[in-house]
Amino acid sequence: MYVCNCFGVTEAQVKKHADGGACTPRQIASACKAGTDCGSCVRRIQALLGRDACPRRELADRGKPVLAELAELAELEDAA
Numbered sequence: 434m435y436v437c438n439c440f441g442v443t444e445a446q447v448k449k450h451a452d453g454g455a456c457t458p459r460q461i462a463s464a465c466k467a468g469t470d471c472g473s474c475v476r477r478i479q480a481l482l483g484r485d486a487c488p489r490r491e492l493a494d495r496g497k498p499v500l501a502e503l504a505e506l507a508e509l510e511d512a513a
């Protein structure tokens with residue numbers, strides 16, 4: 434099933450990139466361009482990545498600074 438219709442990126446491809454270490458929508462975008470055109474898939478990509486997949490999210494949950502990552506996400510969401 435396609436997650437990103439603009440670039441024909443499937444759920445399996447996103448999960449493969451996540452398994453390879455991508456843990457933010459921006460890192461997925463760097464790997465396969467998903468989310469870089471209309472942006473409507475960014476929330477689905479975020480959902481696929483899940484809460485537990487990202488070490489930086491764990492830092493945020495513990496109150497550590499991860500503002501650069503949050504700013505990147507906000508940029509992607511604003512583009513949506």
Ligand code: FES
Pocket residue numbers: 436437438439440467468469470471472473474475
């Ligand atoms: S559906 Fe992914 S960028 Fe448009």
